[in-house]
Amino acid sequence: MGLPAVDPAISTLLEATSSLVSSVELPEVLKKVLQLAEVLLNADAYAVWRRKLDAPQWHVLCSRGLSEEYTRRTIEGTPANYHPTAPILVEDVEHKSLVSHRVDLYHAEGIRSFAAYPLTTSSGAIGTVTFYFRQPKKFDPSVVQIGQLLANISNAAINTAELFETQTRLRAEAQFAAERAEFLSKASTLLASSLDYSATLNSLAQLAVPKLADWCSVSVIESHGKMERIAVAHSDPARLAMAKEYNRKFPPDLAGPGGVGEVLRSSKPMLVAEVTDALLRSAIPNDEQYRALAELGMKSVLIVPLLSRDTALGALTLVTADSGRILGPADVELAESLAMRAAIAIDNARLYQAMSVAKGEAQLRQEELRIVQQAAKVVSWSFDPETQLFSFLSDEGGRLLGMEQSLNSISFETLSARLFFSTDRHKFREAFDRLEKGKKELDIELRVGTKRGIVNLLAMRGKLFFNQGQSKVLGVLIELSAPRAEKTARRKMSSGA
Numbered sequence: 001m002g003l004p005a006v007d008p009a010i011s012t013l014l015e016a017t018s019s020l021v022s023s024v025e026l027p028e029v030l031k032k033v034l035q036l037a038e039v040l041l042n043a044d045a046y047a048v049w050r051r052k053l054d055a056p057q058w059h060v061l062c063s064r065g066l067s068e069e070y071t072r073r074t075i076e077g078t079p080a081n082y083h084p085t086a087p088i089l090v091e092d093v094e095h096k097s098l099v100s101h102r103v104d105l106y107h108a109e110g111i112r113s114f115a116a117y118p119l120t121t122s123s124g125a126i127g128t129v130t131f132y133f134r135q136p137k138k139f140d141p142s143v144v145q146i147g148q149l150l151a152n153i154s155n156a157a158i159n160t161a162e163l164f165e166t167q168t169r170l171r172a173e174a175q176f177a178a179e180r181a182e183f184l185s186k187a188s189t190l191l192a193s194s195l196d197y198s199a200t201l202n203s204l205a206q207l208a209v210p211k212l213a214d215w216c217s218v219s220v221i222e223s224h225g226k227m228e229r230i231a232v233a234h235s236d237p238a239r240l241a242m243a244k245e246y247n248r249k250f251p252p253d254l255a256g257p258g259g260v261g262e263v264l265r266s267s268k269p270m271l272v273a274e275v276t277d278a279l280l281r282s283a284i285p286n287d288e289q290y291r292a293l294a295e296l297g298m299k300s301v302l303i304v305p306l307l308s309r310d311t312a313l314g315a316l317t318l319v320t321a322d323s324g325r326i327l328g329p330a331d332v333e334l335a336e337s338l339a340m341r342a343a344i345a346i347d348n349a350r351l352y353q354a355m356s357v358a359k360g361e362a363q364l365r366q367e368e369l370r371i372v373q374q375a376a377k378v379v380s381w382s383f384d385p386e387t388q389l390f391s392f393l394s395d396e397g398g399r400l401l402g403m404e405q406s407l408n409s410i411s412f413e414t415l416s417a418r419l420f421f422s423t424d425r426h427k428f429r430e431a432f433d434r435l436e437k438g439k440k441e442l443d444i445e446l447r448v449g450t451k452r453g454i455v456n457l458l459a460m461r462g463k464l465f466f467n468q469g470q471s472k473v474l475g476v477l478i479e480l481s482a483p484r485a486e487k488t489a490r491r492k493m494s495s496g497a
Contacts, residue, residue, distance in 0.1 A: 027062070205217065
């Protein structure tokens, strides 16, 4: 007994399955689905519909035999919440309540009946393969079966194409993320290489071309308040010369609308994705300036502020031209990351410069004070109660304490041992004890002996200070006049002190 004959439609489906499922580009898959539908069911028009995941709205992915006006019309609102799980067979649109909301649209398109077969893709999106007829139609069970088989095969093919599309997108995103990370790493290393931000910003502009754009410029607000273009880069020296000449003739108007001024005022990026001639003419009333700008052939312009500590220090500008590339949101995000690093480098360089100047001035004032104190036989000191150490502003402290070598610091016990009389040692300890018990000032006279047998009379004056929970005593050590020192020493010794 021979094998039963295979239905020609099923045979066609089997032959087309391999070609359909092996296609990995979604547009190509959708095109083949419609071609196969046309061969199998001989309808007047065909469409693949898709319901959006994030909103109750159906739209046409691809179609054949339908007007552009019809395919632009989406299904929204309550009807869009309908999720078909079985074929929708409408033999006459005039008598089907399910589609009553679209009857006028069907009339305009000349549609009288249709069959829609559900699709459920791997992404969870709902869709249909729909066949339209311009006359009322009775759907034979065998025809319905063929349509369902086509929908099942289409499901598999669309799933495969969408998976490939997703993987391709993820690979592209991963590659972009890796390239972005590498670029920002190079930029960070470059910006950290020197505190001369003029040099590093020029190197940064060179790094950005042509990776990010055809042009890159960096402008900074200097200490006098004027905007200065620190860096500009382009791969073509002739184009670079044109840009520099344009900036010389037409410096940016920071008070005017748009451009760098607006970015600095708002601290927000500005992207002009497509620079048209009409846009240039409306923005640049000056004919000479318009012609010079038009000659640069700009396609996209992106300006981002250089922000550090919520302050705009300048602006980074990226321009595409000869490459024809259109800048978008991803470029804004990358440019903002780059601008943030550049702003931090500028801010750090300025802080370092200010600290260096302040340090130099402080050192100069300290040296002036040391000279004055040396001439007046006075030395400043500080005492840390926690470490029990005295520190001296100059090495004059050693001489006043009768020591041959210079002295920057000395412990409390060592200084106490230098005192000539036991009564002075007692007075010295008692004065600092009183500071710990609440008295904030001390004023005592002390005598120290030198190796040459001379007794120096010193006045020690100080005051207790508190800073962030830490206490410190600041004061001066004064050498009293020699006559007074000798007279005081003789009086103390004669009294048996």
